[in-house]
Amino acid sequence: MIAKIFAFICSIAIVGLAFWQGRSVPFQEQWPLFEALRATASIIFAVVGAWLAIIYPDRLKISFRKGEPSKPTNGSGMARLFTPIVHSTAILCVVLLIGIIAPLLKRFDFLIEHVEVMRSLSYGSLATLTLWQLWTVVLSLVPADIIKTKADHEERQISTVEQLTQNTGFVPRGTDNGSKD
Template sequence: MTRLIIQSVFILVSLTIAYYTAAGIRFEQVKEVLSTLQNISAAVFTLAGIWIAYIYPEAIAAFTNPKKVSLIKGSEKTKRIEKLVLIILTSAFVLVTILLFNLSYMLLKNASVVIEHKEVLKILSVGLIIFVSLNQIKAILAVMINNIEFVNELHKNKTEQEANDEL
């Protein structure tokens, strides 16, 4: 339910900003944002995938061999893996959206229906770019939070180990 509320707020904010700003935006500016967004999404996608593959190899083992799923069931790592998978899905969604946006622009930019409704489509296009940007920012923040939690866990484990060593 929380995710639905967040996405609804993102849509509302995106369309509101687009409504008031789209008229002054040129396609060159859109291309720059899309290029940056593509690079960031690819990097986040890769980073989260590496996290899963190298830090949680049992998750990969569970995926390739369903009988081993008990390795991660009920563990505290399950939530972190779930967050990382959602980050990967978000970045994949952003990348697919960018691809479809560019493809649509190429194929439809001279279509009569597009020319007739140019202003509305421009608002929707800018809104879409803002929406996927907000989602990618959310994914970046989730990676940052995940890293902080991981470092905190390392410090906690180190402190516990030092306390046990002193006994």
């Protein structure tokens, strides 16, 4: 809980500082950061999409077939994978829109007169989107952590069974040592 509060306070501070000091950062210096953000969102989208296709291939096939009723599944696992995809898609959309809107806004004299305010808004938006993408990156690691935790649990369980049955001659079902000759 303390870590969440700390992260929230730091995020507010970063965004506030970006809005305040962003007025002196020209858009030409900001745009490479927007491009990096776009690339990161694309990578997360692709990686998590691949996770989804690997872990739930049957569910994806069923979803795109016409006329077949979909089978109910436990959606919590899919939701964990789908959430980063949705967030990365939203971030990609915003960055793509900024890419086409920013050059148009430079054509308005009223906005040129307030260039520092526009830079400030742009840099603050960049900071907000970057923190959002950072959170999405963290969310994309959750499925890998779940898989690792389960694999570690299974390894400990197998090790415990092996230790308990080592000198007894008992061979548990499902192990390679239990095959009948």
